[in-house]
Amino acid sequence: MRVLAYTNLFPSSREPTRGIYNLQLFSALSQYCEVQVVCPVAWRNRLRSPIELIRWHSESHGGLETQYPTFVPIVRFAPRLNPWLMYQATRVSVARTRKRFPFDVILAAWGYPDAEAALLLARQYRCPLVTNLLGSDVNDLANRPIIRDIVAGTVQASQAIVVMSEVMAKDVVALGVPRSKVTVQHNGVDRERFQLRDKHEVRARLGLPLQRPMVVFIGNLVPVKGPDVLLDAFTRLREEMSSDAMLVIVGDGDLRRSLEQSLERRGLLQHVRFMGRRPHSEMPNWISAADVLCLPSRTEGCPNVVLEALASGRPVVATRVGAVPDLLTESTGRLVDVGDAKGLADALAASLGTKWEAEHIRASVAQLTWGSVAHTYFQVLERALNLESAAQPLPL
Numbered sequence: 001m002r003v004l005a006y007t008n009l010f011p012s013s014r015e016p017t018r019g020i021y022n023l024q025l026f027s028a029l030s031q032y033c034e035v036q037v038v039c040p041v042a043w044r045n046r047l048r049s050p051i052e053l054i055r056w057h058s059e060s061h062g063g064l065e066t067q068y069p070t071f072v073p074i075v076r077f078a079p080r081l082n083p084w085l086m087y088q089a090t091r092v093s094v095a096r097t098r099k100r101f102p103f104d105v106i107l108a109a110w111g112y113p114d115a116e117a118a119l120l121l122a123r124q125y126r127c128p129l130v131t132n133l134l135g136s137d138v139n140d141l142a143n144r145p146i147i148r149d150i151v152a153g154t155v156q157a158s159q160a161i162v163v164m165s166e167v168m169a170k171d172v173v174a175l176g177v178p179r180s181k182v183t184v185q186h187n188g189v190d191r192e193r194f195q196l197r198d199k200h201e202v203r204a205r206l207g208l209p210l211q212r213p214m215v216v217f218i219g220n221l222v223p224v225k226g227p228d229v230l231l232d233a234f235t236r237l238r239e240e241m242s243s244d245a246m247l248v249i250v251g252d253g254d255l256r257r258s259l260e261q262s263l264e265r266r267g268l269l270q271h272v273r274f275m276g277r278r279p280h281s282e283m284p285n286w287i288s289a290a291d292v293l294c295l296p297s298r299t300e301g302c303p304n305v306v307l308e309a310l311a312s313g314r315p316v317v318a319t320r321v322g323a324v325p326d327l328l329t330e331s332t333g334r335l336v337d338v339g340d341a342k343g344l345a346d347a348l349a350a351s352l353g354t355k356w357e358a359e360h361i362r363a364s365v366a367q368l369t370w371g372s373v374a375h376t377y378f379q380v381l382e383r384a385l386n387l388e389s390a391a392q393p394l395p396l
Contacts, residue, residue, distance in 0.1 A: 001033040002101060003381060004094070006118040007109035009134070010039040011061050012068060020280045021187055021304045022109055027062035028188070028374035033381070036101050037064050040071035040090050040114070065101075069093040073113070079146050083116030094121055105130060105385050107377070111137030112147050115154045128159040128384040132377075135164060135301025135322055136224065138171050152176055159384035162377065164302035165323035183380050186323050187302040188370035194311035196358055197288035208273075208289055213245040213352045216290035218283065218305045219297075221253030226296035226319065231259060232341035233296070233348060235266055241349050247272045250286050287312045292351040297321055298338050310365045313358030317347045332361045 005026050009019030026035050041057075057068040071089040073082050097103070103125075108118035109132040122129040131154060138151065152175040155161050162183045163169050169182045200210050208214065215234070219225045227249070237243045249259075249272065256274065263269040278286065283305075287293060293309040293316050300322035307327065309316050316333035318324045328335055334347035 001105065001378075001382060001385060002103045003029065003033055003035045004097065004101070004103035004106045005029075005035055005037045005064075005109065006090075006094075006106055006121070007037070007114055008040045008042070008071070009110055010037055010066065012039070012041070012066075013059060017277060017280050019109075023062050023064075024188065024190065024370050025109075025374060025377065026064055028370040029377055030062075030064060031371065032374060032378040034101070035064055036097055036103070037061075037066040038090055038093050038097060039066055039068050040086050040117075041068050043070050043072045067093040067097060079144075080150065083113035083120065083150065086113045086117035087120040090117065091121065091124070098125065103127065105381050107132060107381060110134060111151045111154065113150075115158070116150055119154050119157055128387065129157070130160045130162065130381055130384050131155055131158040132162045133164070133168060133172065133301070135168070136299050138163070138168055138175075140224070140299055148175070159387055160380050162380055165326055167322065168301065183376065185373060185376045186326065186368055187304050187307060188368050188373035189304070189307035189311045189365055191311050191362075191366070191369060194284050194287070194308045196313045196362060197284065199288060199291075202285050202288045206285060206289055208248070209246065213243060214248060214289060214291050215245055215294050215348060215352075216248045216250065216286060216292075217294050217296075218250045218286060219295065220251050221249070221255040221259060223255065224298050225251075225253075226298055226339070227255055227259055228262075229296045229339055229341050229344060230294060231262055233344035234272070235268060236342060236345035237348055238268060238271065241345065243349060243352065245271075245348070245352060248275060248286070248289065249273065250275045250278055250283075252277045283308060284312060287314055290314050292317055292333075292348060294318070294344070294348065295324070296336075296338075296344055300324060302327075307365055307368060310361055313356075313362045315351050315354070315356045315361060317344065317351050327365070329364070331357070332364050 010022050011018050029035055059066050069090045071086050105128050106118050106122050107130050108115040111133050115131045119129055155177050160181055169184050172182050173179050203210050221227050234247050263272055287309050293314050295318040302323035306316050319338045320335050336343040336347050
């Protein structure tokens with residue numbers, strides 16, 4: 001079986017951490033079938049190297065040949081046009097790929113506009129489409145009326161849908177999809193890379209204090225990830241609970257400057273370290289330096305950083321979103337409501353004061369290897385290909 005993976009969320013030499021989970025999934029999937037990738041890139045991301053706006057651009061990551069055609073989105077002005085524009089921007093790349101790699105099935109990872117554009121391609125090449133919804137594409141985007149109609153039409157026409165959690169499965173069923181077409185599969189984690197490490201040894205290597213209680217946040221500094229709520233909770237932790245905790249923020253984004261200014265006004269900037277974006281290869285160290293990892297997101301699918309923290313034997317304090325409640329128990333972390341800064345502060349204080357069993361935490365995700373996750377995807381793709389309808393043109 002030959003699979004064309006189609007998504008805008010995939011690493012490149014310019015954005016090596018973008019969609020790293022897709023790289024891990026597709027690489028693992030390639031152990032069961034042949035995989036190549038088409039990754040549309042928004043034109044604004046080409047501005048650092050304008051020649052790429054007109055030059056054929058391809059790379060290889062994890063042994064996967066990947067094409068990077070340029071896409072010009074106009075989400076705010078004409079959301080219904082975006083899938084068609086993505087289709088037009090990528091159809092030449094897909095046609096070239098098709099000549100040397102006659103794919104049997106398309107796996108689209110992201111609901112809008114990627115999956116709808118992939119549906120147009122699937123109709124063109126008369127092959128089945130499997131849609132992988134990752135989180136915000138159904139939690140957030142699908143709540144916007146126009147985009148909801150597009151996503152609903154796409155998943156209804158897909159031969160199968162893979163989602164990250166039971167909550168997401170219910171959302172897809174609400175879009176008019178039979179439950180029998182929906183497979184729930186959490187993400188995987190690389191247990192070879194994320195292992196139990198000595199906290200003090202890692203901190204010494206990173207230049208972090210050896211003894212202070214430490215909360216680590218890893219993610220983009222954007223509203224959906226809730227860093228503003230984390231700062232409110234951290235302020236309560238320091239001022240109302242007299243904790244000597246420090247906060248390490250690994251990541252970057254539009255909110256960074258406002259977060260730094262807020263901390264400065266509160267007199268807490270010296271207790272927070274902004275490390276910026278770091279390569280994924282460094283994540284085992286940043287996670288292992290933590291006493292607790294915190295993810296106060298407003299929406300999520302199945303966040304890899306939670307799986308990676310658990311595989312590293314570190315407890316997690318996170319919000320009740322996406323697959324997070326499926327992953328955490330009282331012996332592996334704490335759950336809080338979205339936007340509840342006081343509850344988050346209480347959970348962080350309790351977690352910092354708990355003696356956790358690292359081996360037990362690590363064992364909680366023993367079954368979620370990328371190999372086992374990829375095998376589930378392979379079975380879904382194989383079933384989609386074997387459906388009688390797969391031999392017929394997709395409905396127009």
